[in-house]
Amino acid sequence: MAEELLAITVLWGFVFIYAVMATMDFGAGFWSMIYFNRPKIKATNVANRYLSPTWEVTNTFIVAIVVAVYSLFPTAAYTLGTVLLIPGSIILLLLAIRSAFLVFSNIAEEYRKPLTYISGLSGILIPGLLISVLPITHGDFVEFSDGRQSLDLAHLFTSPNEYAFIGFAISSTLFLSSLLLADYSKASEEMEAYSVYRRDAIVLGPISIIMAFLIMFTLKREAFWIYEKMIDDMPLLLLSLGLFLIGGLALFLPSVNKKGVRGIPRLAVIAITLQYLAASYAYGKAHLPYIVYPEVTIASAFTDPSSFRAIFATYIAGFLILFPGFIYFWSLFMNDKRYLRQKQTKDPA
Amino acid sequence: MAMSDLLIARSLFGTTMGFHIIFATIGVGLPLMMLTAELLYQKTKDHDYVIMAKRWTKAFAVLLGVGIPTGTIAGTQLSLLWPGFMEVIGKVMALPFQIEIYAFFIEALFMSIYVYAAERIPPWMRISSLVLVALGAFASAVLITNVHAFEGTPQGFRIVDGEIVDIDPWAAFFNPSFIVTAGHVALSAYTTGAFVVASVAAFKMLRTPFGTRVYKFHKKALMLSVIVGGIFSFLTAINGHESAQYLHEYQPEKLAAAEGLFETQSYAPLAIGGFTDRETQRVKWGIEIPWALSFLAGNSFDTVVVGLNDFPEEEWPPLFVHTLFNAMVGIGSLLILLSLIAFVWNKFLKRDHFPRFLMWAFVASGPLAVLGIEFGWVFACTGRQPWTIYRVLSTADSVTTAENLGILFILFALVYAVLGVAVVFVMLYYFKKNTVIDDINRAEQRNVPLYGSNT
Numbered sequence: 001m002a003e004e005l006l007a008i009t010v011l012w013g014f015v016f017i018y019a020v021m022a023t024m025d026f027g028a029g030f031w032s033m034i035y036f037n038r039p040k041i042k043a044t045n046v047a048n049r050y051l052s053p054t055w056e057v058t059n060t061f062i063v064a065i066v067v068a069v070y071s072l073f074p075t076a077a078y079t080l081g082t083v084l085l086i087p088g089s090i091i092l093l094l095l096a097i098r099s100a101f102l103v104f105s106n107i108a109e110e111y112r113k114p115l116t117y118i119s120g121l122s123g124i125l126i127p128g129l130l131i132s133v134l135p136i137t138h139g140d141f142v143e144f145s146d147g148r149q150s151l152d153l154a155h156l157f158t159s160p161n162e163y164a165f166i167g168f169a170i171s172s173t174l175f176l177s178s179l180l181l182a183d184y185s186k187a188s189e190e191m192e193a194y195s196v197y198r199r200d201a202i203v204l205g206p207i208s209i210i211m212a213f214l215i216m217f218t219l220k221r222e223a224f225w226i227y228e229k230m231i232d233d234m235p236l237l238l239l240s241l242g243l244f245l246i247g248g249l250a251l252f253l254p255s256v257n258k259k260g261v262r263g264i265p266r267l268a269v270i271a272i273t274l275q276y277l278a279a280s281y282a283y284g285k286a287h288l289p290y291i292v293y294p295e296v297t298i299a300s301a302f303t304d305p306s307s308f309r310a311i312f313a314t315y316i317a318g319f320l321i322l323f324p325g326f327i328y329f330w331s332l333f334m335n336d337k338r339y340l341r342q343k344q345t346k347d348p349a
Numbered sequence: 350m351a352m353s354d355l356l357i358a359r360s361l362f363g364t365t366m367g368f369h370i371i372f373a374t375i376g377v378g379l380p381l382m383m384l385t386a387e388l389l390y391q392k393t394k395d396h397d398y399v400i401m402a403k404r405w406t407k408a409f410a411v412l413l414g415v416g417i418p419t420g421t422i423a424g425t426q427l428s429l430l431w432p433g434f435m436e437v438i439g440k441v442m443a444l445p446f447q448i449e450i451y452a453f454f455i456e457a458l459f460m461s462i463y464v465y466a467a468e469r470i471p472p473w474m475r476i477s478s479l480v481l482v483a484l485g486a487f488a489s490a491v492l493i494t495n496v497h498a499f500e501g502t503p504q505g506f507r508i509v510d511g512e513i514v515d516i517d518p519w520a521a522f523f524n525p526s527f528i529v530t531a532g533h534v535a536l537s538a539y540t541t542g543a544f545v546v547a548s549v550a551a552f553k554m555l556r557t558p559f560g561t562r563v564y565k566f567h568k569k570a571l572m573l574s575v576i577v578g579g580i581f582s583f584l585t586a587i588n589g590h591e592s593a594q595y596l597h598e599y600q601p602e603k604l605a606a607a608e609g610l611f612e613t614q615s616y617a618p619l620a621i622g623g624f625t626d627r628e629t630q631r632v633k634w635g636i637e638i639p640w641a642l643s644f645l646a647g648n649s650f651d652t653v654v655v656g657l658n659d660f661p662e663e664e665w666p667p668l669f670v671h672t673l674f675n676a677m678v679g680i681g682s683l684l685i686l687l688s689l690i691a692f693v694w695n696k697f698l699k700r701d702h703f704p705r706f707l708m709w710a711f712v713a714s715g716p717l718a719v720l721g722i723e724f725g726w727v728f729a730c731t732g733r734q735p736w737t738i739y740r741v742l743s744t745a746d747s748v749t750t751a752e753n754l755g756i757l758f759i760l761f762a763l764v765y766a767v768l769g770v771a772v773v774f775v776m777l778y779y780f781k782k783n784t785v786i787d788d789i790n791r792a793e794q795r796n797v798p799l800y801g802s803n804t
Binding site: 052053054056057059060062063064066067069070071072073074075077078079080081082084085086088089092093095096097098099100101102103104107108109110111148149150303304306307310311314315318321322325326328329332333336338339 | 419
């Protein structure tokens, strides 16, 4: 059992990292579109400055999740692969359009506007569809009959719980990304962009928390087994809520290093990320031992133990090799004043 | 499962791969050209080489915009369309996928560093970043091809009563045809990357007055790419010969289908060209070279080459693979010949002007190289039919139980068409706006960013 738990923890870790990076990624693409016609405040500029070097790295995480599912839990990959054919294909199509047009928009200056709209709009739909995987794994929409599995799409798209998840995904995407971009603008000393993104975060924070409550409310009716287990972990849920309040408060505190400016966005980003970490830990814990309720558990889907050990060894080796690369990447794009405070209005493609 | 659903699933995945490998192959080949140009620049300080590196980097970045998402599609579609196959692969052969993720990360991290931090990092760091990009691209090609190699020469597990037992993931990883198959893909990708560059350079030379600054720039690019392409096409051929010998040993019916050989025999003839005819059991309209196939398969004329009749007909690969195989070998040979002519013309005859027909041959070389890898890939995968894992798992048992895949096929084909057209337009647009002359001016002025430029 210990090895299965280790494996699902790794998978959960990938999902969490991707969820945070992807919300920032798709959110930044969306804001870049929203503020396109207001070049003076530089909000689009800041969003692109974050997005250009990071989207490839973010995209790699989604591949890492897919590979982790089929290498750690091959039987679950069978079920998920079968039932996710339609939603998965739609996600892939949107992802292809989004990534390609994001690159194109940086290359073809004159057509930047339509290209940014295509990538921004297709991008914001992706989190809503991606998160649908969660309610699908709650089991209500999957039909198991004599060894065959299928997804009841009509049932899925008439479920209030599904819409609560979609609403939560999109509002969280916009909330987290505006928060990160507020921090990124402040570090870049783009104060107009900062005040715009700070305002967006203040509006979107409460919306996302309402969506979270809506998820719990609909979950109680539609997937009581997981609702019940989450409520058992009430301290974690309260911790998550507390972190949300700290994050919110941080946006109103006076800035430490800048006079007359409100907000400590770095603290807000950290608090809100921890908020999502606590909540998704409580959710993930309640989801165990099921991968797809009630047929597929982490024990029944687990790979061969010798394969697991080989894969786990590569995780350790891979982490050791990649970690310095990530640090270097961080120092060049998140922490280098020469990159953050570049004065040119045009972004390098 | 109706036959048509299996066929649609194969067509859909085949279309994804057929589209993806164009970008994947150039994505492996181009970084080597960029690295060569960067090194030449550091050595000669000739600005033309750093301009080449910059322009190829831009092209590479655009191609990645399609290559990365289509690769993501391919990796995920494996599970969506072939859940039966991926359940086995997940248990036995997950290592290459897993290690490939690290290669992706290295490529993605250092590609961004190379492009967006080019002007902030020292030259040695730029070269190192580029080396890591090229290495990451190379490793992902080698690793994903290893899964293909395993499909042909599976090992590292046993099947007892339908259950997979005695799994040794590293034995599966180092399956017999790993090195030779992965080598074939990597070498042919370098060949293709080089000839794609040669195509563009030759086309530009035809459109530019002889002897001008820009003409000389393209001439340097052409010579560099033809030399690199010549070396790698030659190495691909040597490796291809070895690949055929592996088929002879491990997948004899695939070699028999590739050569249109029905009767098992020693002193077997090699059929070049023509079409395999199922009724008369021979290759029509082809040229036969006596004894040659036996020699190629086992290095001696009395080598016994197994024919298709030794296998039940329902396990034969489709017979049209003979034509695909010939087309692949034909293109490869043509590319070697082309590089040899160019080399002799330039170095021994000391002519600085290539004749027009040769220039047009260079223009054709890039598209031909891409066609060559398409033929080779379709041959390699249809030649393995009816299996996904040779003699272990059939394609029919691998496919999804979901039906009505037709609409998905149409949607994906449509999106690939849009991306294919858009990528061409974006590329033409960018290079028309940012001409070689613009880049020469930027490179010769100090303090003007070259890599960050886009007008």
